[in-house]
Amino acid sequence: MATVDVCSGPIAGVDEAGRGPLAGPVVAAAVILDPHRPISGLADSKKLSASRREVLAGAVRERAVAWGIAVVEPADIDRLNILQATFRAMRGALDALGTDPVLVRIDGNRSPRLPWPVQTVVGGDGLDRAISAASILAKVHRDALMLDLHEQWPHYGFDRHKGYPTAAHLAALEAHGPCPAHRRSFRPVFQASLF
Structure with missing residues (x-):
């Protein structure tokens, strides 16, 4: 895996999960890796199986210098x-680190205003190990939250599509209307609430 430049001091990688779904929270994670406790297999969370993500998330929580997760709910x-x-979730995840990084690397091309130097990295979840670790933590945490939401509202199938706008989800939304886990500002949810 290629790394984007090096600087001395703790570098935090940041990524999110759940920007595109119609339901559930958006989750961000921040990770500062320990160079003396490497974790093999870190990659973009979307390219890993659910079981592999779980294993790697455990390794990140155990071996990272610091990690933080923040959740912003649908309302x-x-x-x-x-x-x-x-952006709020990203800032919350960084605050949860409990330490100040010398640099924050964020997946993508936009970032919140932060009190630390920031570098945005397009495709960073596949290029930077700390961003990959954050990607994995965010995805695993959000998936667990979506399973909890499935327990409350099983007819939407959140356990399968995690709130993304699949055909099955759109059909359930049309049949049942939105539930409290849905993002009412998203067009398909707003349209379903009109009927």
């Missing part, structure tokens, strides 16, 4: 908009 996504909600 706040509707109030803020998804970009600002994602």
Whole structure:
């Protein structure tokens, strides 16, 4: 895996999970890896199986210098908009680290205003090990939250599609209307609530 440049001091990788779904929270994670406790197999969470993500998430929680996770719920996504909600989650994850990084590397091409130097990295979840680790933590945490939501509202199938706009989810939304886990500012949810 290629790394984007090096600087001395703790570098935090940040990524999110759940910007595109119609339901559930957006989750961000921040990770500072320990160079003396390497973790093999880190990659973009979307390219890993669920079981492999679980194993790697455990390794990240055990071996990282610091890690943090933050969640922004659907009502706040509707109030803020998804970009600002994602930025809020990223800032919350960084605050949860409990230490100040010398540099924050964020997957993508936009970042929240932060009190630390920031580098955005397009495709960073596949290029930077700390961002990959954050990608894995965010995805595993969000998937677990979506399984909890499935227990409350099983007819939407959150356990299968995790809130993304699959054909099955859209059909369930049309049949049952939105539930409290849905993002009402997202067009398909808003349209389903009109009927």
